[in-house]
Amino acid sequence: MSYTTQMDAARKGIVTPQMETVARKERVRVEDLADRVAAGTVAIPCNRNHAAIDPEGVGQGLRTKVNVNLGISKDANDVDRELDKVRHALKLGAESIMDLSCFGKTQEFRTRLVQMSPAMIGTVPIYDAVGFYDKELADISVDEFFRVVERHVEDGVDFLTIHAGLTRAAAERLDRTERITSIVSRGGSLLYAWMKQNGRENPFYEHFDRLLDICERHDVTLSLGDGCRPGCLHDATDACQVEELITLGELTKRAWAHNVQVMIEGPGHMSLGEIPGNVMMEKRLCHGAPFYVLGPLVTDIAPGYDHITAAIGGAVAAAAGADFLCYVTPAEHLRLPDLDDMKEGIIATQIAAHAADIAKGLPGARERDDAMSRARADLDWCRMFKLAIDPVRPRSYREASAPEVEDSCTMCGRMCAVRTMRRVREGKALAMAE
Template sequence: MKYKTQMEAARNGYVTKELAQVAADEGIEEKELMQLVASGKVAIPANIRHTALHPHGIGSGLRTKINVNLGISGDCADYEREMEKVRLAEKFGAEAIMDLSNYGKTQEFRQKLIETSPAMIGTVPVYDAIGYFEKELKDITAQDFLNIVRIHAESGVDFMTIHAGLNRRSVEVFLREGRQMNIVSRGGSLLFAWMKLTGNENPFYEHYDELLDILREYDVTISLGDALRPGSIADSTDASQIAELTEIGNLTLRAWERGVQVLVEGPGHMALDEIAANMKLEKRLCHGAPYYVLGPLVTDIAPGYDHITAAIGGAIAAANGADFLCYVTPAEHLRLPDLDDVKEGIIASRIAAHAADIAKGVRGAREADFKISEARRKLDWEEIFRLSIDGEKARAYFESVPPEDRHSCSMCGKMCAVNTMNKVLGGCRNIELRGQRQERKEGQEVL
């Protein structure tokens, strides 16, 4: 490609192979997509070194995408198990995977992931800095932080979470206003601690232009992290969150000036009635940049079920403008997720994303629902299983209590409404319901 980034290519009227692929997948004209990428309203995260990538577009008018978090931690350093999670994410259609490894052979794991996975790969470089440089947090230098970004970029990472909006101005607001849950972002808390320990400005903010030069060189999309996202509904839409979002809006423009693509990260925990306004606020303050949200989790009282609280919030968020959902598993706030947790989180996020796409009229979103409804009307179970998000689970449920007649399921049996209507409208003159009547006890009246 003769241009450094997807954004630069689009601004100059050049159709990259990645843009052509996204246009074909989304059913959108290349010219229309090119305008969206050029303006920053759509990002195509595609590191020039990620050769296994199947590119996806994130942003205005496109399908809502989902991300799966995984990675090696000190309490569970099982590399093969994390790769199983990668395969599971690919199987169930996750478009992106964030490697949040912070322990052990992080580079080795990340390299294997990039070499083999077609998903967009994201990282949070600040997690890796402590282990890689084997230093105490206060001894890491600003240049160290930039160097770890370069290492990730050179390895082929497509997008990176960088908490550059946590600067002295937004920190001042946070300290003045106070919060119930303080800072719940892992990367944000590390940078806040570094700033307090060293007395220095956030290195990603202070050296933002140098950071952008690294990202531009490899066409890495910057995902501007929300260090001050609310960690409880008590903290949602507070002064700290808005102060950081304002800073992120300015950083978005500075990235676009360099031709670097941008995602903006958002909350967090948030009550239902605040979600729509927050989506509109982000789009306004951040100039229409694609919005990447964690949840939002709409209540704080459901540990063990936070894939549900997040899916509720995610559906509302995406229906009101969010473009990219980060999955949440049932293990959120409790432990590193296992394979079952990962699957539950992916499915919940996919349901939320698809429901939102229907609501906002994304091209072709209703087609899958039309097809499965046709299969249901015909009671074509094999087609129903094929079209389901999780056909294996649907089949297992159906076959766990097999019906006497496969033109029904064990819920309704011979009283199946669909089967009854098919027969009556097909001209059948006798609907046989015998076998459904319960035996009467002596003296009981017939109803």
């Protein structure tokens, strides 16, 4: 029996190789996974043109996944340097790479990325359209926008961020709303400008079925972007954000009718207490579709440390039911991240995702933590390093400050509580003095 997409296969009772791979990774029954794919509560972004992919699932009952943003721009147009970042991101265990390229040799970067990456690949085609056509935004036609979408899909991209929910009505509401930061979504701002300058509806909303036809042909997942996501605490959970979310829920139903998988993108900046309610609202309004969040950043006053503010919000969001975290680096709001920034962002986001998976009680989520605890109880430093999310930093810390006695560290030395308890229980002398 043939099928068009993972969702179509699941609805026909077909277990695909991609479903088998994801079920094995997640320690769930493949039949249960297929039921969730059929219902839309799990997506397996997997373009049939992406030969190198090692499929991942995003959604209900699965591990929280981490995305890394990369790409070339006019100010940083070095393809090889960005591909080096890709290699490091994959080595650090990122499950997803988003190519946000907007200038220069975008197709070269994208095709090389797809060829080398086992991680799922996402793009935002409207970014590429402006640079690709080398013309003013207002002069880009609807057909030209869709030609870029088709090019990305043909190149093997697994999911597309499309800001289809930012309609003309939503833009008019935004104009009446007292937001501090207005629109902070790059794609959202471009579509807002295009609509205003042309006096027309959002082309991806008006021609949504055309978009669905493209995605269905290649089994590409739609990541419905939040053009009205809040860019500061003041703007969170306002009418603009909620209205767009309602529209995204309606579009989700239309996509599922075409067997197109969907993820919903979310905030943004938001106070800690608002996060669980926003996750619940997305799940309700968007019918349980997987939720993909940027942060949320829980304070606006930590430039240079936004990987931390985002990890705090990301842990709360994922524990409340968000499924996919976009990393944030220390360079957020300041510059294009370098390799060190990228690593800090990935590790912080992985910590948030893992902490949330423990809170959600996912199968096997605590096994590594318990193994780490046993290694600490045994004062087995090598084992601790192997189990660490980042084995490099803890090893370098220990090597930089050698203790007087091997079974301790330079903070407690001979007074180490673990060392004391082990020695007493083994009937050994404490040997506190020289």
